[in-house]
Amino acid sequence: MTTITIIGSGLIGRSWAQVFLSGGYNVKIYDNQPGQASSAIAEIKKQLKELEEAGMLRGQLSSAQQLALLSSHDDLAEALEGAFFVQECVFENLEVKQSVFQEIEKLAGTDVILSSSTSCLVPSAVFSGLQNRSRCLVSHPVNPPYYVKLVELVPHPETAAAVVETTHQLMTKVGQVPVRLKREIDGFALNRVQMAIIAESWRLVEDGVISVKDIDLVMSEGLGMRYAFIGPMETMHLNAPDGLEDYMKRYGEGIKRVLTSFGPIPDFVGDGSKEIVNEMCELIPSDQQHLAARRVRRDQLLMGLAKLKEDH
């Protein structure tokens, strides 16, 4: 139980590799684009060195020790040899994922756990073509998983409880924070909550209630301040003298009244959206230079926040 295979070496595959290396696992990366897996290794090497220099390297091992556990493979059978856990990270396309898992099933032992990184496809669709679905589940990361540690574990209706348990233990051991969904649902939990926030933010701007800049401040300087440490349930529990029940007695009617005033699902791409996009681009132009600079800033801030959370 020491080897993990990553299938697909893009943004998420590389980040998962770093997470599992930090836990001391042998990590084998496979990609069907020749040379892609080996260039991922070069990128990971650079990243681990930089993290070590910044004092942000995760785990007990040095970057050199972690890199010694990493290998790239252009042959799938070779990549799967010895693995007890497979984390699939290929394109977000149902047919591609289904065919990748069918190939893997032919080559991997029956007790190997097959886990998908899919953001938006339900496990019953991803694994529908397989013979043995009891060892399959979705482990949905948040980008970038190296700094944002939540992983949603979503079972297929046939997934064995022991498979979810082993995956939960693995994710915890490598320093991620796994949560279990009791059954599959479109969008899982994180994206359903995120989409509710996106929809209401969009409606408020589109209806002329607030600017793009200010709705982002509502999250980053308001709700987000608490949510980095306590969720909506605990927030309510703490915000009334006698806890959650008291909170709902005081505020439940008001919450229901406001909820009935929420508008329909926005169009997001129609004429009404152009002004919102322009307003955003005036704040941060959408050329690669500006976006890249803001992404670097975001990742640095996330790194600092991850450190702060570790200390609490």
Ligand SMILES: NC(=O)c1ccc[n+]([C@@H]2O[C@H](COP(=O)([O-])OP(=O)(O)OC[C@H]3O[C@@H](n4cnc5c(N)ncnc54)[C@H](O)[C@@H]3O)[C@@H](O)[C@H]2O)c1
């Ligand atoms: N990027 C995100 O923010 C994010 C967050 C959470 C989950 N995810 C999920 O992670 C998965 C990967 O996303 P990404 O952003 O890393 O994509 P990406 O495009 O950066 O990387 C995909 C990689 O898969 C490889 N690939 C494609 N088909 C393959 C096949 N048949 N066999 C082997 N390798 C193959 C490609 O060559 C590429 O290197 C997707 O399912 C995505 O929904 C992404």
